[in-house]
Amino acid sequence: MSYSMGKNVYIAESAVIAEDTKIGNNVQIGENVIIKSGVVIRDNVIIGEECVIAENVYIDLGVIIRDNVTIGKNTFIGARCIIGEYLVEFIQERDKQKHKTVIGENSLLRSETIIYGENNFGHDLQTGHRVTIRENSRIGHNVRIGTLSDIQGNCDIGNYVNMHSNVHIGQKSVVKDYVWIFPYVVLTNDPNPPSEELLGVTVEEYAVIATGTVVLPGQVIKSDALVGAGAIVNKNVEEETVVVGNPIRKIGDVKNIKNKVTGEAVYPWRYHFDRGMPWKEVGIEQWESENKVQD
């Protein structure tokens, strides 16, 4: 073995490790793991069985990767993340984690993120610290999920979705592309709590939900809508409308909101903001004309 290796490293014989891998102290690598070129694995990392770590992945101190996890190339996994976390069935079986977990390439998982097994995420995912993502969360590409956010699983999140810190996405939520969700927003799902009937929230493309809003079960926030901070959303919100309050009331059309300093219109936001968005290079008009059917 020609790769660089620390002390007290235990590698299963069936593991296949590229020559230029750097492995720290106290690392454990399980059966049938494949580690590709340029990977850095720092101290105290534990990698289970049947995992694939693609090129140039960086695995920081104390990360736990359970069984059946694939990490896409160039991804950075911050200290003490747990990837492929056990589903509840493991508690009974106490055997292996059988569900697959796939993290797309170019992702950045900040320290202490927990991602369950039975998940398959697109490329360019970013998480803040201590994010929890339960099983069966369908998440697209270029999604950002802020510190302490809690994705409860069985939900469907599109591409280029931005969730800020401490967002709670209940099961059966549907969040479409280019949605912004700000801190302490909760998407609920139980119309008659407690009940067995879960009715998810739907948030359509380009909608914005400001800080501290609670969306009640089954409500639909339509495209380009703006929900003001602290709203209790107890009915559907129509396209391009602004709602506020507990319970919500409509206060206008998003097109009438002006920047208080410049006096310019600010919504729909895609005509005024492009950081991290796919139209950054070409401009929104050209991008829209090229993408009649959005990705």
Add this chain to the structure above:
Amino acid sequence: MSYSMGKNVYIAESAVIAEDTKIGNNVQIGENVIIKSGVVIRDNVIIGEECVIAENVYIDLGVIIRDNVTIGKNTFIGARCIIGEYLVEFIQERDKQKHKTVIGENSLLRSETIIYGENNFGHDLQTGHRVTIRENSRIGHNVRIGTLSDIQGNCDIGNYVNMHSNVHIGQKSVVKDYVWIFPYVVLTNDPNPPSEELLGVTVEEYAVIATGTVVLPGQVIKSDALVGAGAIVNKNVEEETVVVGNPIRKIGDVKNIKNKVTGEAVYPWRYHFDRGMPWKEVGIEQWESENKVQD
């Protein structure tokens, strides 16, 4: 010693370990620890002094168990939990953790739960990830506490209480049996913040508090009441009443709420829901007739 043991394991001579225990790598076990039959201790676990680990407990990767901790049989302790966490006095003394911590049998603590010393919990406790439970929290049996919830200590929580994600239970709160508390609910306690006078909230049997509600100090939510999402509870809530708003106003009787699809009544919820409840086998009517004085 006939038990299976990994590398770099340090076990105090006074520890007593059953023959069929499985111990991983880099494990440390302190003075006078007793480990019973069928226990699994995975890599990087640290167990302090004077602990008892009962039959068939599973201790996942990197768990820290401080001193004077007893874990009931069949309990599962997820990765990196800290059980018996130091009280503030330790900061000065920097010696041992002297307070006892008892986790009941058949419990499931999900990864990164922190439970302080000076706690004694009933059986069948379930925690989500990154739950924090401070000292002197009296918690009954069959209690579920969701991800990121923060139980501040000096509170009194009954049996079959369900707390969802990110619930904050202030000191001196009293939560009776069969209560449901949904995400981002806060039970406060300081009537004139900041002050030295703490006045806890009381939530009576079968009450339901929906997402994002703040209950002000000293308020009582009476049995079978329903508090709507985002409410600011600034006065007592009477039995079987529905309140909503900031501040709350009464909008009706729980018995008048119908399921929007089926048209059937849904409250009091115990007549319509039994998952995880003690009346699941016999039905609520028979169970009530057998349990005039509830457990």
Add this chain to the structure above:
Amino acid sequence: MSYSMGKNVYIAESAVIAEDTKIGNNVQIGENVIIKSGVVIRDNVIIGEECVIAENVYIDLGVIIRDNVTIGKNTFIGARCIIGEYLVEFIQERDKQKHKTVIGENSLLRSETIIYGENNFGHDLQTGHRVTIRENSRIGHNVRIGTLSDIQGNCDIGNYVNMHSNVHIGQKSVVKDYVWIFPYVVLTNDPNPPSEELLGVTVEEYAVIATGTVVLPGQVIKSDALVGAGAIVNKNVEEETVVVGNPIRKIGDVKNIKNKVTGEAVYPWRYHFDRGMPWKEVGIEQWESENKVQD
């Protein structure tokens, strides 16, 4: 080397370690680290390069200290804290953490606190569990930050500020001395979300913000004001006024609030409360006369 040392300890030759240091098992200490007299370093701790650990610091199990970190004397660092966490540039460079991090003396960081590099904090800082403090957070002395709070960086926090659990301080916030912020309060900053224009909140001396309040971008809460629980602060709050509601309305003067039991006035709170405050010894009147210009 005469200090006490566990097994599997790796210390760089250039490190300078005082004779009475106690070092546990599986500890790693990097290049040019200086460890002073009376320090305790427990098992599984990793200390990077160029760090200084002053007298009598206690570093609990599994702490990660990155590069260029200075810890002031008598400070206690709870289990699994990460101090000097990587800024986002590290993700590209994957080299060393170059930004300095200074933790003042007599601080108490509870377990799993994450503090970024590029921070310089005053003495007597206290954090709860799982606090996250991003880079460029200017924090004074005698500050308390509760469990799960999230300080987003580029903010300015004074002395003797008390933040309870689960507080979110957005970038560009200014929080002056002696402010109290209760659980689930969010200070926001984006007037037209999403935008590139950040407009921080200002909270002036002695102001109190009760549980679950959201303060909208750019608003100023003036000195001695009291914001009631669950408020949505959409305009400035004047000195010594009480506001509540969504959106806020003024309901009176803080001087008219009486303790419901004793009938005594309770605000401005500094005349009625002194725990942890600098006027505790001499009384508020003498302290004020001696401190015309507050520290």
